[in-house]
Ligand code: NAD
């Protein structure tokens with residue numbers, strides 16, 4: 342079996358669901374269930390004997406050690422993290438605690454377990470760390486996309502904490518020989534995306550008749566990848582990646598934020614027109630920019646294609662249409678995640694942005 346951390350979050354849940362769509366190997370899920378963790382994402386697995394869910398912290402080395410000894414997974418996929426840049430600006434501490442200290446404790450527990458394995462199991466074991474393109478910093482308009490050798494220049498508390506975790510993972514390979522793999526992926530979108538992030542927030546706000554808040558001039562560029570393509574890339578790296586290597590994952594889909602918001606509005610105009618027949622674009626408002634806002638991310642995904650033969654299956658057009666459809670078809674899920682703590686966050690982040 343494999344152990345997946347952060348499996349009740351956006352990408353982790355998609356990964357576990359897709360894993361079972363591909364094969365029969367069991368999964369043990371470890372998730373702290375923070376505001377971003379939602380067991381409803383895994384509801385279709387209820388009662389499935391292949392899936393064991395444990396609520397817990399990756400920083401709890403005793404718990405992780407006990408799970409490793411009990412279930413003897415052949416691999417660990419580490420998705421668990423605090424993931425939202427704006428939250429890291431308002432309160433960095435949780436990011437340091439989970440992304441840096443938590444990853445350290447997880448690595449220590451894994452090292453102790455791995456050291457005690459017999460040689461054959463030791464050789465076959467993998468620790469796959471899921472990271473982000475944000476560790477590379479911000480690109481100017483004409484600079485080449487981030488390759489795996491681009492220097493680390495994280496700009497937000499979130500990206501700095503992810504960069505630190507990447508360095509720890511690298512060091513555990515270099516120093517102790519732990520068989521690690523690291524992936525650095527661009528912006529994901531798709532089902533189960535928590536509506537604090539750009540695309541789901543725009544869909545949810547549009548349908549609720551609320552403003553669509555675009556930070557600054559809306560010309561910041563992100564490189565978008567449909568979440569299921571990220572999951573297939575991780576499966577590919579797990580199966581074929583070279584030990585100690587880093588693989589950048591991206592969809593070759595650079596888009597300005599304002600264009601993303603326009604696309605979402607156009608799709609909603611088609612699929613769920615406003616009752617007054619006006620476009621959802623009427624709801625766009627420009628608000629104060631994110632402090633330290635990175636201008637452009639772009640991933641050079643040639644290494645994973647060349648070495649492992651991975652390519653995304655979705656274009657942005659097909660992926661965004663599926664995504665908007667999913668939110669229209671899953672309004673119950675949206676309602677359930679908009680808890681009291683979600684509403685408090687929305688007030689905190691957007692109050693005073695003007
Ligand atoms: P998310 O915030 O939706 O989910 C994170 C999950 O981790 C939640 O279920 C949460 O409960 C859990 N978690 C948080 N702290 C924990 C802890 N201490 N112990 C155990 N579980 C804990 O995040 P996501 O968007 O699914 O991102 C998953 C991973 O992928 C993160 O490591 C993130 O840095 C990385 N990543 C995300 C994107 C993206 O566009 N969303 C892109 C590239 C990389």
Ligand code: DAU
Pocket residue numbers: 424425426427472473474475526527528529537538539540542554555556557559561562563598631638
């Ligand atoms: O690049 C990968 C990263 O993508 C991941 O590592 C992070 O975990 C993930 O959250 C995401 O970070 P971003 O900051 O790029 O995503 P977010 O959806 O928060 O914002 C996308 C862009 O949209 C960014 O330029 C800020 C802008 N934005 C965001 C929100 C929430 C707005 O203009 N308005 C908004 O209300």
